[in-house]
Amino acid sequence: MNTTGILAAPRRRVRPGPYIRIVAGVVFCFIFLFPLLWMFLTSLKEQRDIFTMPPTLFFTPTLESYVTYLQRPDIWRRLVNTVIVAVGSGIVSVIAGGMAGYALARIKLRGARTIGLLIILSRGVPPIALAVPMFLVARKLGLTDKHITLILAYCTFLIPYVMWLMRGFFLALPKELEESAMLDGCSRFGAFFKIIVPISLPGLLSTMIFSMILAWEELLFALVLTNRKASTIPVAIQGIAGDTINGANWGALTAVGTITVIPVIIFALIVQKWLIQGLADGATKG
Structure with a gap:
């Protein structure tokens, strides 16, 4: 068998x-x-x-390209300026955009949906249409080539982005959380900062990370609103790219570009835990 x-x-x-x-x-x-x-x-x-x-x-x-351009003091100054502006605009935009997103998600306002749509539609305005008036206002106030000017300029396109992202997080949270806190004596602001903000911290952190990355790589506002003191790394790259008398200096361009990208990669690796958690929470809650 x-x-x-x-x-x-x-x-x-x-x-x-x-x-x-x-x-x-x-x-x-x-x-x-x-x-x-x-x-x-x-x-x-x-x-x-x-x-x-x-x-x-x-x-x-x-390493000739790196040595040549790392010895220039303006590169380090511009790198520090980029960090200051990116962190500052990220913090300001998350605070303002987060509160605006909460208001649109929770407070019953007449025309709230229209207001939200108008704010998000402002993202479609060409940046050059805002950069020139901003420069004229900053020059009138004596605020050209200042970090605070660049931070406020970046907030014009970061706040709508943050507002709509955080609105989705806040809509996914049950209203009973604030209502129970307000019954215990908390005000609307108290319930927001003591209850909602800790719960939404992963979303706030991930949104702030994206905002900082967007601010890190922005060129137009930095090119128009700064000169020397508050100039950022993208302006340095543009200056190298524009110096084409003897041909494009690709070694310098790629060296400064690599120096610009490396901090973003390191930062993303450090905060990837909170970034992934925030994205996952937004996907499951939204």
């Missing part, structure tokens, strides 16, 4: 779906990260290697 067919274990069918998703994820990650990798590799090349045709991945690395 042939028992081979009886004793043989059934073969499990291999489903290609998970492997296809993994391969697709790797391919898309490579596509999105390749420009950053190429920028970093270019920053390590000498000028003659940068213009080699066809481009090569094998070269003798050098």
Whole structure:
């Protein structure tokens, strides 16, 4: 009697779906990260290697571009300015946008939906249409080339973004939380700061992180409203890109670009726990 067919274990069918998703994820990650990798590799090349045709991945690395531009004091000053402006605008926009989002989510106002739509539609206004009037007002008040001017300018496009994100978080929270606190003697502000803010802290942190990243990379307002004292890193990159008398200095561009991107990557890695938690809470609650 042939028992081979009886004793043989059934073969499990291999489903290609998970492997296809993994391969697709790797391919898309490579596509999105390749420009950053190429920028970093270019920053390590000498000028003659940068213009080699066809481009090569094998070269003798050098830190000449980094050494040349890190020795310039304006790069460090602009990096500090970028940190000050990004953190300041992120904090101010989260405070103002969070309170505005809570008002739209909880307080019954006539025309609240229209007000919210008008605020979010302000994001569609071309930035140059706001930059020139801001410059004229700042010059009239003697506030040109100041950190506070740039922070307030960034808040004009960050606050609508924060407001609508936080409105979704607040709508997902049960109203009974504030109502029970107000029955115990809390005011509306007390219930907001003592009950709602601690619960929504992951959402506030993730929104502030995105706001800081948006402020970190902004160029137009920094170019129009600053000159030397409050100038940021994107302005330095634009200045290098605009100096094309002897040809584009790609080594300097990619070196300063890498210096600009590295702090954002490090910051994102440090706060990824709160960022992922905030995004997950927003997805499940919204």
